[in-house]
Amino acid sequence: MQYFDFHTHAFTDSLAERALSGLSDTSGKTPATDGTIKGLREIMNRNNISEFLLLPVATKPSQQTTINNWAAEVTGNGLYACGTIHPDADNAIKEIERIKSLGLYGVKFHSEYQHFCPDEERMFPIYRKIAETGLFAIFHGGWDPFGEAEIRCTPERMARAVREVPELEFVVAHLGGINVWDDVEKYLAGKFDNLWLDVSVIASFGIDGNQLMRIIQTHGTDKILFGSDCPWDNPRNEINMLDCLPLTEDDREKIFFRNAHNLLKLPKYI
Numbered sequence: 001m002q003y004f005d006f007h008t009h010a011f012t013d014s015l016a017e018r019a020l021s022g023l024s025d026t027s028g029k030t031p032a033t034d035g036t037i038k039g040l041r042e043i044m045n046r047n048n049i050s051e052f053l054l055l056p057v058a059t060k061p062s063q064q065t066t067i068n069n070w071a072a073e074v075t076g077n078g079l080y081a082c083g084t085i086h087p088d089a090d091n092a093i094k095e096i097e098r099i100k101s102l103g104l105y106g107v108k109f110h111s112e113y114q115h116f117c118p119d120e121e122r123m124f125p126i127y128r129k130i131a132e133t134g135l136f137a138i139f140h141g142g143w144d145p146f147g148e149a150e151i152r153c154t155p156e157r158m159a160r161a162v163r164e165v166p167e168l169e170f171v172v173a174h175l176g177g178i179n180v181w182d183d184v185e186k187y188l189a190g191k192f193d194n195l196w197l198d199v200s201v202i203a204s205f206g207i208d209g210n211q212l213m214r215i216i217q218t219h220g221t222d223k224i225l226f227g228s229d230c231p232w233d234n235p236r237n238e239i240n241m242l243d244c245l246p247l248t249e250d251d252r253e254k255i256f257f258r259n260a261h262n263l264l265k266l267p268k269y270i
Helices: 013-027 037-046 061-074 092-101 121-133 155-164 181-187 209-219 235-243 249-264
Strands: 004-008 051-054 079-081 106-109 136-139 170-172 195-198
Touching: 004 037, 004 249, 013 037, 037 051, 037 079, 051 249, 061 079, 061 092, 092 121, 121 136, 121 155, 155 170, 155 181, 181 209, 195 209, 235 249
Parallel strands: 004 051, 051 079, 106 136, 136 170, 170 195
Antiparallel strands: none
């Protein structure tokens, strides 16, 4: 089977050790890599994953330019990347255009780190610009160990955003939201043509297999993406989780690599 991991993370070599140490201490999770691009490539190779998507996050407005430049620099040899903007940045709209010019594929948001809710009115012009530029938007969904008491990116809030901007392709990670999968079924699964869900890291959170299969079937296998959230999970765990489901070979190919190729509009697959 061919694999495209749609949800991975890494840091610059100078930052990786410090970043992983802090995040690991807070979350209690042992990372699967050393946090570098080299470490990410190594674990992908060990799992026979030939293509993967890097998702950097700007936690401060001042970071977005530097992070996007770095993301563009490290692409190639199977590594694709999204850019990131911070909703509080004065030049967020302009940076979307630059993300496109850098050859990046989408815009990564994280409500818990960036302190916003996806259905805030101020976000809609940003989403429309992303759509106009031909990029997609990808969000962390649901609970996060670094978040505060309130979950900012709930399925209900995400549904309002997706409904408001139907021209934009939205991806919500963690099957729509870690530990809020009942609400995913209520508000997201099968409700929108412009919504994709990735399965990253959910193997580590013990989602019920019946509910996982039900969400996949309701939403449609052409809008489900294999991902791991590496280094916060080993991609082998999500591969094994999906391999246990009663999916057809065609559905497996869609989820493991074809859907990613279609969403990224890779020339050899369109």
